[in-house]
Amino acid sequence: MRETAYWTWFIISAIVILIFAGLHMTVMHLSMLGVFNPDGGAVTDWGNVAFRSQNQFLAFSYIILLGAALYHGFYGLRTIVFELGPKKSFQDGFTVILWIVGLILFGIGTYSAIAAKALETAL
Amino acid sequence: MEKVPTTNIIFYVRRFDPEKDASPRQEQYTVPVEKGMTVLDGLHYIKQTQDASIGFRFSCRMGVCGSCGMMINGKPGLACNTQILDVTQSALTVAPLPNFNIIRDLVPDLVPMFGVHQSIQPYIQRKDVGEKENPTMEYFQTPHQLEEYLQFTYCIKCGCCMASCPTMATDREYLGPMPLAQIYRYNVDSRDDAGATRRNIAAESHAVFNCHYAGECSAACPKGVDPARAIQLMKKDLVLGYFGLAKHGKCAQLHKKPDKASYKPKIDAPAFTVGK
Numbered sequence: 001m002r003e004t005a006y007w008t009w010f011i012i013s014a015i016v017i018l019i020f021a022g023l024h025m026t027v028m029h030l031s032m033l034g035v036f037n038p039d040g041g042a043v044t045d046w047g048n049v050a051f052r053s054q055n056q057f058l059a060f061s062y063i064i065l066l067g068a069a070l071y072h073g074f075y076g077l078r079t080i081v082f083e084l085g086p087k088k089s090f091q092d093g094f095t096v097i098l099w100i101v102g103l104i105l106f107g108i109g110t111y112s113a114i115a116a117k118a119l120e121t122a123l
Numbered sequence: 124m125e126k127v128p129t130t131n132i133i134f135y136v137r138r139f140d141p142e143k144d145a146s147p148r149q150e151q152y153t154v155p156v157e158k159g160m161t162v163l164d165g166l167h168y169i170k171q172t173q174d175a176s177i178g179f180r181f182s183c184r185m186g187v188c189g190s191c192g193m194m195i196n197g198k199p200g201l202a203c204n205t206q207i208l209d210v211t212q213s214a215l216t217v218a219p220l221p222n223f224n225i226i227r228d229l230v231p232d233l234v235p236m237f238g239v240h241q242s243i244q245p246y247i248q249r250k251d252v253g254e255k256e257n258p259t260m261e262y263f264q265t266p267h268q269l270e271e272y273l274q275f276t277y278c279i280k281c282g283c284c285m286a287s288c289p290t291m292a293t294d295r296e297y298l299g300p301m302p303l304a305q306i307y308r309y310n311v312d313s314r315d316d317a318g319a320t321r322r323n324i325a326a327e328s329h330a331v332f333n334c335h336y337a338g339e340c341s342a343a344c345p346k347g348v349d350p351a352r353a354i355q356l357m358k359k360d361l362v363l364g365y366f367g368l369a370k371h372g373k374c375a376q377l378h379k380k381p382d383k384a385s386y387k388p389k390i391d392a393p394a395f396t397v398g399k
Contacts, residue, residue, distance in 0.1 A: 001326060001365070003326050003332050004361045004365045006332070007332040008362050079333065083293045083294040085294065085296060
């Protein structure tokens with residue numbers, strides 16, 4: 001059951017990545033959504049960055065994307081390591097370590113996305 | 124009598140005796156090949172005329188027993204089922220199936236595969252043990268229910284799918300395409316009542332979710348079975364089960380003979396028109 005749950009969320013996270021990484025690419029690299037870059041010019045111009053940092057939808061999307069990417073990547077890493085044939089005790093320990101590292105990175109990333117809200121006030 | 128045309132084909136045969144050799148070597152033999160000769164015929168020719176020490180396994184010679192699985196020009200297949208001139212006009216490389224230990228030369232050790240196959244409980248299990256042991260009637264099963272698992276019953280356990288599987292090559296604990304396909308085969312059999320037990324086996328680590336879906340198992344199968352499809356359908360069943368959406372029908376019941384049905388009236392044969 002545990003493996004079924006892991007794999008199911010692995011597939012769901014892939015779909016989430018497809019949607020939110022697509023949004024990220026559209027906003028940041030294709031400059032197609034002018035609504036997120038109101039100052040015009042480069043997407044990395046200060047005005048645009050400050051605007052996006054205030055946008056709750058984008059902050060939410062980055063947190064979701066971060067969680068999905070971490071889960072998807074770490075599940076892939078776990079699968080690769082397990083295929084190398086480690087002992088069952090190592091497999092269990094490795095899974096726990098990946099959960100801990102993943103949650104720490106997710107916490108740091110989430111804090112960054114929320115803390116970015118202060119950019120405009122810093123200006 | 125007209126002489127049958129022959130083509131000289133060079134056989135490169137992998138030789139290895141784990142008790143004597145440090146590593147495998149390749150030996151070369153020339154075989155005069157007639158149209159219709161199989162790889163197994165070629166190996167028999169070598170054994171009879173050139174090198175009696177060559178080791179290979181065979182039994183039925185008709186693609187039924189699954190004994191003569193080997194790598195033929197780099198692809199897994201049955202030696203008795205592969206005609207030499209269909210795969211080459213000049214040289215043929217023959218090697219044992221990979222992902223198995225080698226007993227000698229072209230003979231892989233299939234015992235671990237059979238052990239895994241046994242562990243997935245590949246037989247019909249029911250609660251009405253008495254009826255199963257001493258059957259009084261047939262179990263009801265529609266043609267559609269039969270079609271759901273029929274193709275997977277054609278598996279002859281030759282090991283070609285196991286040899287071609289890239290996951291098997293890296294993960295020695297992986298159950299493999301054959302046992303996983305057989306889990307699906309018995310789970311969708313409407314006469315079986317042990318689906319939950321086998322689903323637990325399929326959902327463990329090194330089982331269905333480790334399949335990379337390379338599809339090589341299905342391409343390699345000499346009987347046209349599609350193990351990759353069975354594994355993906357098994358994944359689908361497990362995921363639906365995780366969300367509580369899986370529909371596992373009731374176990375097939377005994378097919379009772381109708382009591383009130385009337386038989387067709389006896390029709391007399393028409394009178395003879397000739398030879399009275």
